[in-house]
Amino acid sequence: MHIPDGYLSPQTAITMMAVMVPVWGVAVKKVREKLKKKDVPLLAIGAAFSFTIMMFNLPIPGGSSAHAVGAVLLAILLGPWAAAIGVSVALIIQALIFGDGGILAVGANCFNMAFVMPFIGYGVYKLVRGSSDPMSGRAIFASILAGYVGLNMAAFFTAVEFGSQYQLFKAADGTPLYFMYSLKTAIAAMMSEHMILAGPVEGIVTGLGMWFVGRNYPELLGSAKMPSMLDDLSLEGK
């Protein structure tokens, strides 16, 4: 899901960057206000986890591949704003050092995987978990579903960014200037890969992560009445 340079027009790439600047601004402000010093290692582990889980390429029949991102697990544990920071740091280092994802495209990649994904995943989790205990079956199911939906929404936005290039930017001879397949093709390919394979893996990774953290550090999940860090960094703030 890491868009390389050249697949997006400079206009699109710069627009996506311009969208991310205020998101990063608010995220930094929220993290400054709400993240306690003792939570910093958790954010570091979370960002490192996201970095590593993205290296687990899953083979897709037909010669393609896809991967989980881990952004929803971070969003549930640290709040979506901290997740946005953590996943953005992972994505920027992947682009700069490992050539995974473009530099011009880093705004788009962060928008998809470090903004859309953690926020949608966080919303799904809150909605489905309701007020149930964080280690209950319902809460674990909520985290699995949140991972699944979050990754698929990131894939959907990626597909729209790809496909819109084909519709919008053509050379004088009519050939596509950047991404070379139609919006329909991009959505069909991205969504089938992520709905059938990468999405379920993201769900399992999110559910297992919640279970592992909850078993070893139950205080990080809080209780049903006191969601502790869960709401500390949420949209509403306090």
Added chain:
Amino acid sequence: MFKQYKKLWLGLIVLIILSPLGLIATGTAFGEWSTEELMKEVGFIPQGLERLADFWSHAPMPDYAVPGMEGSFISSAGGYIISALVGIALVVAVIALFSKIVKE
């Protein structure tokens, strides 16, 4: 940084060791094809794409490989693990630095 959450750090180490499993998937992800792959698959390279594709050519470890360790599965697995370690060290350093700046 490393005193707390020992079990989470340990979990991360397990993931690093298992990371070469990600090398089994040799296919290129949708929309991430190199210009050579595009030539083979699509038959042409879009003009704008060709112009921008090498915008950043300074990545020291492209494709999570250590230069000189690309040969067999074992050596590329080693390169992949080293890449994970380098990446994680940088991620942790950036978060630590970031936290220091915004918290003080």
